[in-house]
Amino acid sequence: MPEDPQVTSPPPGPSERPEGGLEPRKVTDAKELRALAHPLRLRLLEELVVNDPATDTATATELAERVGESPANCSWHLRQLAKYGYIEEAPGGVGRERRWRAVLEMRDLDSTDQDIKYSMAADAVYNMLINHEVQQLRQSTAWRSSEPSEWRDAYGSTTGIAWCTAAELRAINDEIFQLLGRYFSRLTDPSSRPDGARLVRFVSWGIPARPYERDTSATDARPSDTKENDDA
Numbered sequence: 001m002p003e004d005p006q007v008t009s010p011p012p013g014p015s016e017r018p019e020g021g022l023e024p025r026k027v028t029d030a031k032e033l034r035a036l037a038h039p040l041r042l043r044l045l046e047e048l049v050v051n052d053p054a055t056d057t058a059t060a061t062e063l064a065e066r067v068g069e070s071p072a073n074c075s076w077h078l079r080q081l082a083k084y085g086y087i088e089e090a091p092g093g094v095g096r097e098r099r100w101r102a103v104l105e106m107r108d109l110d111s112t113d114q115d116i117k118y119s120m121a122a123d124a125v126y127n128m129l130i131n132h133e134v135q136q137l138r139q140s141t142a143w144r145s146s147e148p149s150e151w152r153d154a155y156g157s158t159t160g161i162a163w164c165t166a167a168e169l170r171a172i173n174d175e176i177f178q179l180l181g182r183y184f185s186r187l188t189d190p191s192s193r194p195d196g197a198r199l200v201r202f203v204s205w206g207i208p209a210r211p212y213e214r215d216t217s218a219t220d221a222r223p224s225d226t227k228e229n230d231d232a
Helices: 030-036 039-048 060-067 071-083 116-144 150-152 166-181 225-232
Strands: 087-094 097-102
Touching: 030 039, 030 071, 030 116, 039 060, 039 071, 039 087, 039 097, 039 116, 060 071, 060 097, 071 087, 071 097
Parallel strands: none
Antiparallel strands: 087 097
């Protein structure tokens, strides 16, 4: 999965520390992954991120009103997110009513060399996140026509296909990660945001277009060819 600097659970980061000192934390516990693989937990986390992750905090009751679930159900799922470090308790809670905020941290979900349980959990999270982002893209068409012209002109999506080596594919993915990483600090530092800046979603992936097939042309000579060569 290519480098996509999502706040919640980004995929594998580059092999070297990217520009700006941004380095994902490698996730090795399948339970941490499974904690995110739940639709309501993703919605709760989304609510704490999309308003302003640097300043937005909310209680279970407030979030329940936003997502249309019961406070008790939201409270339980929030505690699960907190247990595995996706959110944390924020100041300002009253009595037993906790306030929560998102933990803005890059996570490396690379399943290479991991056991089957981890790989299955990583695949589940990856598929859920991609489906979620595609849904958000579709929903954005509902308000695109009402955007100011400068923002309509700024909208963009890119699709393409090209012949690349594995090293070139990795370099492209790393370059995209580094490009977006330069803006990541603005999530936690409102003072660094230019006037007129808005929260924008980015999704990127670079993957082989077909499953890998080993080239056997050099080792699949016909027996008759071999015999003829021996006779020669």
